[in-house]
Amino acid sequence: MGALDEGHFSVELEDGVNVEVGFEPETLPIEEAVKVLLQGLGEDINREGIRKTPARVAKALCEGTRGYRQKAKDIVQGALFPEAGLDEGVGHAGGVGGLVIVRDLDLFSYCESCLLPFQVKCHVGYVPSGQQVVGLSKLSRVADVFAKRLQDPQRLADEVCSALNHGIKPTGVAVVLQCLHIHFPNLELGFLDSTHQEWVKVSVCSGKGLFENSKATIWSDFLSLLKFRGMNVEKTRTKDSTSPCWCPSQSSSALIPCKIELVHQMDAAVTSILKSLGEDPSRKELVRTPNRYVRWLMNFEKANLELKLNGFVCGKMDPFHPSCNEAEMQSELNLAFWSLCEHHLLPFHGVVHIGYFCTKGTNPIARSILESIVHFYGFKLQVQERLTRQVSETVSSLLGGDVIVVVEASHSCMVSRGIEKLGSNTATMALLGRFSTDAAAKNMFLQSIQNTSTS
Numbered sequence: 385m386g387a388l389d390e391g392h393f394s395v396e397l398e399d400g401v402n403v404e405v406g407f408e409p410e411t412l413p414i415e416e417a418v419k420v421l422l423q424g425l426g427e428d429i430n431r432e433g434i435r436k437t438p439a440r441v442a443k444a445l446c447e448g449t450r451g452y453r454q455k456a457k458d459i460v461q462g463a464l465f466p467e468a469g470l471d472e473g474v475g476h477a478g479g480v481g482g483l484v485i486v487r488d489l490d491l492f493s494y495c496e497s498c499l500l501p502f503q504v505k506c507h508v509g510y511v512p513s514g515q516q517v518v519g520l521s522k523l524s525r526v527a528d529v530f531a532k533r534l535q536d537p538q539r540l541a542d543e544v545c546s547a548l549n550h551g552i553k554p555t556g557v558a559v560v561l562q563c564l565h566i567h568f569p570n571l572e573l574g575f576l577d578s579t580h581q582e583w584v585k586v587s588v589c590s591g592k593g594l595f596e597n598s599k600a601t602i603w604s605d606f607l608s609l610l611k612f613r614g615m616n617v618e619k620t621r622t623k624d625s626t627s628p629c630w631c632p633s634q635s636s637s638a639l640i641p642c643k644i645e646l647v648h649q650m651d652a653a654v655t656s657i658l659k660s661l662g663e664d665p666s667r668k669e670l671v672r673t674p675n676r677y678v679r680w681l682m683n684f685e686k687a688n689l690e691l692k693l694n695g696f697v698c699g700k701m702d703p704f705h706p707s708c709n710e711a712e713m714q715s716e717l718n719l720a721f722w723s724l725c726e727h728h729l730l731p732f733h734g735v736v737h738i739g740y741f742c743t744k745g746t747n748p749i750a751r752s753i754l755e756s757i758v759h760f761y762g763f764k765l766q767v768q769e770r771l772t773r774q775v776s777e778t779v780s781s782l783l784g785g786d787v788i789v790v791v792e793a794s795h796s797c798m799v800s801r802g803i804e805k806l807g808s809n810t811a812t813m814a815l816l817g818r819f820s821t822d823a824a825a826k827n828m829f830l831q832s833i834q835n836t837s838t839s
């Protein structure tokens with residue numbers, strides 16, 4: 385287990401970043417840089433919906449990197465409690481050698497490669513020594529200090545492990561992380577591949593002391609205790625096998641050349657944000673980060689939207705007016721969409737379900753056209769309610785007015801920052817024409833969504 389041999393991951397890493405504890409980044413330069421990014425996207429920075437976005441983004445970034453301004457050893461010190469071990473007999477228990485594990489700590493970190501947040505499930509184990517144990521919450525607090533920085537999964541595991549080793553001075557300490565990174569589709573293709581995986585997953589581990597030997601029985605004890613929680617330990621990767629590019633942004637293609645000037649300005653803005661947060665933009669892992677972030681952001685550029693509709697222009701199709709007698713309900717469910725929250729510049733993504741009426745036996749609109757409409761309204765700075773309304777109005781203008789649209793989405797801004805409501809999901813509904821008065825039709829459509837999601 386190569387990661388476990390890395391002696392250089394000492395607590396000095398905490399000091400490796402050039403900031404002082406207690407230092408608070410100035411938000412104004414970050415806000416100015418965010419304005420440059422919004423303008424680069426073709427947005428009017430005085431528009432009501434995004435007027436406060438620079439301040440929100442600056443606040444989120446400062447919160448998300450607050451770990452640079454915290455010291456792990458300050459957290460552990462003062463929470464070490466004397467706890468007697470076994471006085472006699474054979475074995476390990478209590479304060480001398482009994483394994484202690486805290487599982488399923490939910491953390492969020494920022495990917496140093498693309499600046500998008502990633503989700504972490506963290507498991508920490510240690511073997512106490514010196515007849516003292518540490519307050520359990522401190523394991524989580526220490527992990528959070530390192531998560532709230534720009535990170536890579538393996539480095540995060542190593543830093544948490546080293547800091548705990550240094551702070552607690554245990555016989556051994558181990559950290560296992562299961563990380564999830566949002567995986568945007570290749571937007572240059574102009575359509576969404578139905579087999580696209582929404583997440584990239586990686587598991588990593590790190591160990592000190594007893595855990596430095598990957599074959600030690602203490603590792604199998606730790607992993608057995610993780611198995612109680614259903615974790616497939618066989619899939620845990622170590623530093624040796626970690627792909628250098630777990631972040632999907634590293635494999636996306638280059639920007640179109642005509643945007644070079646604009647992209648340079650936006651790159652410079654992101655570089656200045658990194659500096660304001662106390663990072664060193666010339667650190668080798670960060671050198672291309674501004675460019676990767678800008679490249680991703682430009683997917684939501686306003687001017688690009690017409691192209692993304694694949695030549696389909698709203699209102700060109702003949703309106704279709706089925707008479708209610710012969711009409712039957714049609715539905716297209718689970719149309720994938722990806723969008724950018726205009727409040728925080730963080731992604732939200734999910735599915736759109738569309739129902740409408742048409743004459744029995746006819747199929748007036750192909751799924752691919754509905755996908756294009758969803759795509760069109762998704763790839764811009766959005767709020768979910770507006771996306772829902774825009775999709776419903778567009779479909780209604782094409783298909784004669786009786787339309788129901790349900791959007792289900794997960795918002796990174798609700799999950800990875802602020803309130804941190806992991807697993808939360810938002811559903812919005814628009815009812816036009818007959819669907820607003822005909823409860824039976826509406827319920828039939830809602831039931832069809834339920835049937836597909838349970839099947």
Ligand SMILES: Nc1nc2c(ncn2[C@@H]2O[C@H](COP(=O)(O)OP(=O)(O)OP(=O)(O)O)[C@@H](O)[C@H]2O)c(=O)[nH]1
Pocket residue numbers: 436440725726727766767768769795797798802803
């Ligand atoms: N209605 C709606 N709200 C959204 C959407 N995306 C993000 N938001 C919310 O926008 C709001 C912005 O609130 P503010 O108080 O201005 O910003 P904030 O301080 O970052 O808010 P918190 O998220 O509570 O930390 C938050 O409540 C977000 O949850 C969306 O698609 N629709």
Ligand SMILES: [Zn+2]
Pocket residue numbers: 495496497498499500565631632633
């Ligand atoms: Zn990334």
